Amino acid sequence: MRVALKEAEAAVAQDEIPIGACVVHKDQIVAQNHNRTQELNDPLAHAELLVINELMTKGSKYLYDCTLYVTLEPCLMCAGAIILAKVGRVVYGAKDPKSGVAGSLLNVFQDKSYNHHPELKSGVLAAECALLLTDFFHKKR
């Protein structure tokens, strides 16, 4: 999660919403990125989607044996991508009461309707993850 937080901090320097993610496979970081919606002019350029896409283009198809760390609770699109990519484990920091679907609006990872259920851990370094976001939006005002 420290690596994901570093990514989120790097996002601030680029005036991006500070959300970072990384993927760990066998104790090694295999992808890391942050939200790039401003840079790419693309509302879909969320940190989680970017790291999953990077691993797909590198030749992975499914990520059963990977852990995805992300500083903010995933949204509908990212949670859907996590299920499709069959990510084995998801660890997130702060809750997102407005858009999060891994405990806030819904908990799609524990919903038996879907055909993959990543192991889920939430609240890791939550205060630090949330503070980056509140500071960012506070300064924007």
Place this chain on the structure above:
Amino acid sequence: MRVALKEAEAAVAQDEIPIGACVVHKDQIVAQNHNRTQELNDPLAHAELLVINELMTKGSKYLYDCTLYVTLEPCLMCAGAIILAKVGRVVYGAKDPKSGVAGSLLNVFQDKSYNHHPELKSGVLAAECALLLTDFFHKKR
């Protein structure tokens, strides 16, 4: 929807699951594609995500004044992407009782928890859209 169906038919020829999509803006087709999960070895390469991504890379950011036609009810990831890209209107063909979240498992487009609510029409050429899929999977068996 005829164009989306043609895309789905083209998918069959490439041994891809036959799901097609297109985006219409001011009576013009501005993007069209089909499921490419096999070709790209990427479980995220759904028709809807591919057409939205194409428009993003062409410089669109939001698709308020566009209609997305897709032969099958969108999944969690694609519905999330549709909300993030603020697609104005979604028209789909066949229902997807296993993974669809625009009327089957959920109806996220009419859920007030989310901050964008595309106009929704379903069941357009549903029988033809569904037949392509059932034929495809029948031949696979």
